[in-house]
Amino acid sequence: MNLDIPGLPPVCVSPFFPWEKKTAWLTVRTRHAFHPFHVTTRLCLELLAAWKDRLVSGSPRFLDVGCGTGILALAAVKLGAGRAIGVDLSDSAIARSRENARLNNLCGKVFWVRGSVEAVSGPFHGVLANVPWECWESLLDPIADRVAEGGGLIASGFQDIQAEVMERRLEAKGLTVVDRRQGDLTFFGVPPSGSFTWCAVVAMRSAQKNEP
Numbered sequence: 001m002n003l004d005i006p007g008l009p010p011v012c013v014s015p016f017f018p019w020e021k022k023t024a025w026l027t028v029r030t031r032h033a034f035h036p037f038h039v040t041t042r043l044c045l046e047l048l049a050a051w052k053d054r055l056v057s058g059s060p061r062f063l064d065v066g067c068g069t070g071i072l073a074l075a076a077v078k079l080g081a082g083r084a085i086g087v088d089l090s091d092s093a094i095a096r097s098r099e100n101a102r103l104n105n106l107c108g109k110v111f112w113v114r115g116s117v118e119a120v121s122g123p124f125h126g127v128l129a130n131v132p133w134e135c136w137e138s139l140l141d142p143i144a145d146r147v148a149e150g151g152g153l154i155a156s157g158f159q160d161i162q163a164e165v166m167e168r169r170l171e172a173k174g175l176t177v178v179d180r181r182q183g184d185l186t187f188f189g190v191p192p193s194g195s196f197t198w199c200a201v202v203a204m205r206s207a208q209k210n211e212p
Helices: 040-050 052-056 071-078 091-103 132-147 159-172
Strands: 011-013 027-028 061-065 083-089 110-114 124-130 147-159 176-184 199-206
Touching: 011 071, 027 071, 027 110, 027 159, 040 052, 040 071, 040 124, 040 147, 040 176, 040 199, 052 124, 052 147, 061 071, 071 083, 071 091, 071 110, 071 124, 083 091, 091 110, 124 132, 132 159, 147 159, 159 176, 159 199
Parallel strands: 011 027, 061 083, 061 124, 083 110, 124 147
Antiparallel strands: 147 199, 176 199
């Protein structure tokens, strides 16, 4: 199964046939980790592709918070990041991320840490976090603090009804939202939040100006 993302070559996600991964830009196995077919992962990949020149290709270190299958950290390296670090609280997610790094011959460029954002020190020119809203409520400040001057954050995992609050909090941390995208994910019933629409944003931190 392929993820078709504007601006990216084919991303092959399990289940797939052996010959499919031979032509894939990135190949990902998903067992016991957050599935990349969720609309938030698609939005993050779309923003990685759209903002690669600002956030990825010039980034010596890239951070992915809540890495899941590792797909976003791996994509960042494929797009030109010097190194990527993925963190996740789940042992199975870290195991799956390591497997996917081996599958794509990227073990030397991506590193995995069991834990949350406090497990790594910054700053990072590029930071990405696709985590549930409940996590954003407690982790937004430490995640934003990892963004270097002149760097930026790709944030997702929240819905349109939370977007205004999210953007206000990012602004308060010195991050300016420069791109916002959204997509719908339908359910058999109305979700508890009442919304079907998920969002992702790019928020940039300005570079510090030298005093004359």
